[in-house]
Amino acid sequence: xxxxxxxxxxxxxxxxxxxxxxxxxxxxxxxxxxxxxxxxxxxxxxxxxxxxxxxxxxxxxxxxxxxxxxxxxxxxxxxxxxxxxxxxxxxxxxxxxxxxxxxxxxxxxxxxxxxxxxxxxxxxxxxxxxxxxxxxxxxxxxxxxxxxxxxxxxxxxxxxxxxxxxxxxxxxxxxxxxxxxxxxxxxxxxxxxxxxxxxxxxxxxxxxxxxxxxxxxxxxxxxxxxxxxxxxxxxxxxxxxxxxxxxxxxxxxxxxxxxxxxxxxxxxxxxxxxxxxxxxxxxxxxxxxxxxxxxxxxxxxxxxxxxxxxxxxxxxxxxxxxxxxxxxxxxxxxxxxxx
Numbered sequence: 001x002x003x004x005x006x007x008x009x010x011x012x013x014x015x016x017x018x019x020x021x022x023x024x025x026x027x028x029x030x031x032x033x034x035x036x037x038x039x040x041x042x043x044x045x046x047x048x049x050x051x052x053x054x055x056x057x058x059x060x061x062x063x064x065x066x067x068x069x070x071x072x073x074x075x076x077x078x079x080x081x082x083x084x085x086x087x088x089x090x091x092x093x094x095x096x097x098x099x100x101x102x103x104x105x106x107x108x109x110x111x112x113x114x115x116x117x118x119x120x121x122x123x124x125x126x127x128x129x130x131x132x133x134x135x136x137x138x139x140x141x142x143x144x145x146x147x148x149x150x151x152x153x154x155x156x157x158x159x160x161x162x163x164x165x166x167x168x169x170x171x172x173x174x175x176x177x178x179x180x181x182x183x184x185x186x187x188x189x190x191x192x193x194x195x196x197x198x199x200x201x202x203x204x205x206x207x208x209x210x211x212x213x214x215x216x217x218x219x220x221x222x223x224x225x226x227x228x229x230x231x232x233x234x235x236x237x238x239x240x241x242x243x244x245x246x247x248x249x250x251x252x253x254x255x256x257x258x259x260x261x262x263x264x265x266x267x268x269x270x271x272x273x274x275x276x277x278x279x280x281x282x283x284x285x286x287x288x289x290x291x292x293x294x295x296x297x298x299x300x301x302x303x304x305x306x307x308x309x310x311x312x313x314x315x316x317x318x319x320x321x322x323x324x325x326x327x328x329x330x331x332x333x334x335x336x337x338x339x
Contacts, residue, residue: 001259001280001281001284002057002063002284002287002288003026003030003033003034003053003054003057003058004027004030004259005284005285005287005288006053006057006063006066006067006288006291007025007026007027007053007054008027008288009067009288009289009291009292010023010025010053010067010070010084011023011025011234011238013067013070013071013292014070014238015238018070018071018296019070019071019072019083019084020072020083021083021084021085022050022083022084022085022099022237022238022239023070023084023237023238024050024051024084024085024236024237024238025051025053025232025234025238026051026053026054026232027232027233027234028166028201028230028231028232028233028234028253028254028257028258029051029054029164029166029200029230029231029232029258030054030203030258030259031200031201031202031203031205031206031230031258031262032054032134032162032164032200032206032228032230033054033055033057033058033134034054034058034203034206035200035203035204035205035206035207035209035210036132036134036162036206036210036228037055037058037059037132038058038203038207039207039210039211039213039214040130040132040214041129041130042060042092042093043093043129044093044129044130044131044132045093045095045108045111045112045115045129045131045132046059046093046094046095046131046132046134047094047095047096047098047104047107047108047111047131047132047133047134048096048097048098048104048133048134048135049097049098049101049102049104049134049135049136049139050084050085050086050097050098050099051136051164051232052084052085052086052087052096052097053066053084053087055087055094055134056077056087056089056092056094056097059089059092059093059094060089060092060094061077061087061089061092061094062291063287063288063291064290064291064294064295065077065089066087066291067288067291067292067294067295068080068294068295068298069082069083069084069086069087070083070084070295071295071296071298072300072301073295073296073298073299073300073301074298074299074300074301074302074305075294075295075298075299076295076298077089079301079305079308079309080298080300080301080305081301081305081309082097085097085098085099086098086099095107095111101136101138101139101142102135102139102140102142102144102145103144104133104134104135105133105135105139105142105144105145105148105149105161106144106145106147106148106151108131108132108133108148108159108161109133109148109151109152109157109159111131111133111159112129112130112131112133112152112157112158112159112223113155113157115128115129115131115158116129116157116158116221128218129158129218130158130159130160130214130217130218131157131158131159131160132159132160132162133159133160133161133162134162134164135161135162135163135164136163136164136165136166136169137163137164137165137166137167137168137169137174137184138168138169138170138172139163140163140184140187141169146191148161149161149187149188149191149193149223149225150191152191152193152223153191153192153193153222153223156220156221156222156223157221157223158217158218158221158222158223159217159223159224160210160213160214160217160223160224160225160226161223161224161225161226162226162228163184163225163226163227163228164200164228164230165184165200165227165228165229165230166230166231166232167231168232168236168244168245170236170240171236171240171242171244172244173244183227184227185197185225185226185227187225188225191223191225193222193223193224193225194213194216194222194223194224194225195224195225195226195227196209196213196224196225196226196227197226197227197229198210198226198227198228198229199229200228200229200230201229201230201231201253201256201257201258201261202258202261202262203258203261203262204262204265206228209226210226213226231253231256233250233253233254263277
């Protein structure tokens with residue numbers, strides 16, 4: 001519910017020009033991030049593509065920090081310099097948010113290699129961490145994805161590649177052969193990799209499907225490939241009018257709303273009442289409204305932020321200097337022919 005409300009308010013903010021750049025919302029796919037991340041440990045690395053708000057919130061990012069990032073404010077998770085597609089939260093082991101299609105997949109393999117190497121050096125054993133690497137179904141045609149899959153299998157990396165298969169690569173249906181062969185799970189066979197198909201519209205199905213895979217990956221240090229079947233209720237981005245889908249199709253999938261399904265299950269199991277569900281909704285809406293206000297009150301980054309986080313400190317010639325000092329030193333370099 002928090003993810004859904006965050007996205008609703010994010011769309012409103014975008015329409016009101018509080019948020020700029022691109023905006024790709026997660027409505028409909030919330031069960032994927034919640035169920036997958038819920039099956040891991042807090043220090044297991046998570047990396048994803050540019051539809052990343054849900055993963056960050058599921059991992060523990062404060063809504064106001066995420067909203068401030070959308071608004072380009074200094075209180076954002078990347079100091080307002082990353083925007084919607086670059087939600088990072090190292091404290092919660094959330095490593096992005098990546099705007100280039102498929103770019104996060106080799107980075108995910110690198111995270112898995114790093115944790116495995118560090119765990120072995122530190123004597124924790126080879127099964128201390130599992131990396132979750134999310135991607136869209138359109139990304140599976142990128143060469144870097146297949147290179148990463150091959151290396152993960154050859155090096156026996158503890159990583160789970162999760163394809164959030166929402167049936168469309170931007171505006172093109174997967175049934176129109178955006179990828180040769182529409183059975184995504186079959187692609188794992190080329191890399192001698194275990195695969196699974198999971199219903200991504202039910203958070204309990206996601207958790208029940210993912211937990212054994214995470215545990216087995218942690219035990220064996222072998223990669224896994226998952227076809228997570230889901231549906232995005234909105235367009236690819238805010239600029240997408242969705243003319244390639246019918247109203248009937250969208251209505252049919254919206255009846256599978258993962259939030260409503262979970263609420264119905266909890267009510268049926270006497271774990272939740274209808275009144276409690278409504279009250280929870282009120283509390284979540286109040287929380288996100290407060291996050292919007294907090295983000296609006298956060299200042300814009302000062303001009304000096306242009307010169308921060310560019311270099312590693314010990315290598316960057318201008319790191320840590322003021323803007324006037326930076327300009328003076330740059331002019332001096334040019335005079336000496338070192339520009």
